[in-house]
Every structure is written in structure tokens, then in C-alpha cells.
Amino acid sequence: MQIVSALKEVLKEGPVPLYYQLEQHLRERIVGGEFEPGASLPTEDAICSQYGVSRITVRRALSALQDDRLIERRRGVGSFVADIKGGMNNQLTGSLREFLAAAAALDTTPLSIQREPAPADVAKSLRVPAGEDVFRLKLVGSLEGQGPVAFLNIWVPLAVGTGFATSLRSEVPIVRQVEQALEAKLTRAEQFIEPDVAGAEAARHLGIAADRPILRVKRIYYAQPDTPIEVAYVRYHPERYRYAIDFKG
Known part of the structure; x- marks a missing residue:
């Protein structure tokens, strides 16, 4: 009760x-x-009660924290602190249509598709329980005249249906096929770029050393x-x- 009383005194009219x-106070915490x-x-x-404010006030504060990628809000579940590594975090926005056009430039060759438990990080991103079964696809993306350019691991929910695995089309981006299978409308996408090493499997398909940066x-x-x-x-x-x-001025 003393903690709640103290928090109520933090905010001033x-x-x-x-x-x-x-x-700002939640950010500091x-x-x-x-x-x-x-x-x-x-x-x-609970936040309404702790700080003595309205639900509208709480939602506006949480939305601002979500916009800054400090938290993730999951419908019907709650708000969670984002797992953001230290360092500089630049956020850029752009057209989903242009983003998908760039992804579609690759000619993809499926290597495998199988049903398996979702790894923890994938489950978190798909908002499913850790270990819940999903479909995992492995593909190699190539550009004409250049050879293999990318090694892809893709996870999609089982809701796409069992026929999804046998009806893949290399000329259509996987996400568009997922969109059609789920009868959903794609609304946005997030992209995170980090340095890493190739790893044995990607190195084999890309023709580079496993420890190559x-x-x-x-x-x-995301869909609606x-x-x-x-x-x-x-x-x-x-x-x-x-x-x-x-960047244009």
C-alpha cells in the first residue's frame, strides 16, 4: 500500500x-x-490503480513506449519489456509495397519444409507459446547472373493449413502465399539488421566460410x-x- 501511495504522488496536475x-516514469523504471x-x-x-490515473492516460503512455520499442503490447495478453540490445537503435519507416518488391526480387528455391516446435525467439515474435508447433521453411535466394545471395529460415503458423507445404510457388514471396492461405490482409512489416557470422548451414549454400561476417x-x-x-x-x-x-531533404 505504501508503494501504491508513493506512485500516486509521482504524477502532478x-x-x-x-x-x-x-x-517518463515507466521509462525510468x-x-x-x-x-x-x-x-x-x-x-x-493495475497501473491505473497504482498511479491514480484513467485508462486513457495509461494507454497513451504505453503507446508512446511501444512507439519507442521499449515495450511490446500483445492483444489480450498484456505489455512486455522489449529485449533490445545495447547500442544505437535507428528506426526508419517506408512503403510496405516497396519493401515487398525488394523481397520479391530474389528467385527462391525451397530446400525443406517441416513441422517443428517454435524456438523461443520465434514463438515470441509469432506470439505463440514457446514450443508450439509451426511450419519451418528453408530456402536459398538467388539473383540472375550472381548466384546464391541469401539463405532464408522462415516460420509460419500451422493455421496456413497442411496444403501450404505442397503448393509453394517460387515466383511469389512466401509472405504473400501465407497471406492468401490465411485469407488475411498484410498491413505492415518490421525489419531488424544485425552483424553475424554465416554459420555452417548458410555457408554451405552461399559458398562462403562458416566464420565469414x-x-x-x-x-x-503482420496482418490485421x-x-x-x-x-x-x-x-x-x-x-x-x-x-x-x-535520405532526401
């Missing part, structure tokens, strides 16, 4: 909006380590209502892939 004060990465935040009702890209595709439908990890050939951004 005045020129600074309550939602902004709440956002997260950055300060009170909530570990992956930990759940108190429920909206590469760019590893993680993509999460903000439901993840595909998680992809892509390892790119270091001499055949370049990531360029054109």
Missing part, C-alpha cells in the same frame, strides 16, 4: 500532461532495470488486426548484398 509524466527484458508490465488496471536480417510480417503471420531470418552473402538508404 499541471502544464505537463499526465500521460507524458506516466510515460524500465531503463533502470526494475523490469527485465521479456518481463510483463503491470496490467492497465555477414548481415543477418530478421523480418516480422496487427497479428504476426511470418518470421524470417535471412543471412546475406557479404559480396552480393548491399543495404543502401537514400
Whole structure:
């Protein structure tokens, strides 16, 4: 009770909006380590009670934290502290249509598709229980005249149906086929780029050394209502892939 009373005294009526004060205080608690990465935040009702504010105020504060990628909000489940590594975190936005067009430029060759338990990081991204079965696809992406450019691992929910595995089309991006199988509408995608090493399996398909530095890209595709439908990890050939951004004033 003393903690709740103390939190209620943190926010003050005045020129600074309550939602902004709440956002800043929750931010300090997260950055300060009170909530570990992956930990759940108190429920909206609990935050309302702790700080003595309305649900609208709480939701605006949580939305701001989500926009800054400090938390992840899962419909019907709650809010969780994002697992963000230290260092600089740049966020860029762009057209989903252009993003998909770039992905479609690769000519993909399926290597395998199988049903298996979702790894913890994939389960978290797909918002399914860890260990729940999903479909996993392995593919090699090539460009004409260049050879193998990318090694892809893709996970999709079982809801795509058993016929999905036998009806893959190399000329259509996997996510578009998932979209059709689920009768869903793709609304957005997230992309995270990090340095890594190729690893034995990717190295074998890309024709490079296993310890060769590469760019590893993680993509999460969402359909309405903000439901993840595909998680992809892509390892790119270091001499055949370049990531360029054109900033215009």
C-alpha cells in the first residue's frame, strides 16, 4: 500500500500532461532495470490503480513506449519489456509495397519444409507459446547472373493449413502465399539488421566460410488486426548484398 501511495504522488496536475509524466516514469523504471527484458508490465488496471490515473492516460503512455520499442503490447495478453540490445537503435519507416518488391526480387528455391516446435525467439515474435508447433521453411535466394545471395529460415503458423507445404510457388514471396492461405490482409512489416557470422548451414549454400561476417536480417510480417503471420531470418552473402538508404531533404 505504501508503494501504491508513493506512485500516486509521482504524477502532478499541471502544464505537463499526465500521460507524458506516466510515460517518463515507466521509462525510468524500465531503463533502470526494475523490469527485465521479456518481463510483463503491470496490467492497465493495475497501473491505473497504482498511479491514480484513467485508462486513457495509461494507454497513451504505453503507446508512446511501444512507439519507442521499449515495450511490446500483445492483444489480450498484456505489455512486455522489449529485449533490445545495447547500442544505437535507428528506426526508419517506408512503403510496405516497396519493401515487398525488394523481397520479391530474389528467385527462391525451397530446400525443406517441416513441422517443428517454435524456438523461443520465434514463438515470441509469432506470439505463440514457446514450443508450439509451426511450419519451418528453408530456402536459398538467388539473383540472375550472381548466384546464391541469401539463405532464408522462415516460420509460419500451422493455421496456413497442411496444403501450404505442397503448393509453394517460387515466383511469389512466401509472405504473400501465407497471406492468401490465411485469407488475411498484410498491413505492415518490421525489419531488424544485425552483424553475424554465416554459420555452417548458410555457408554451405552461399559458398562462403562458416566464420565469414555477414548481415543477418530478421523480418516480422503482420496482418490485421496487427497479428504476426511470418518470421524470417535471412543471412546475406557479404559480396552480393548491399543495404543502401537514400535520405532526401
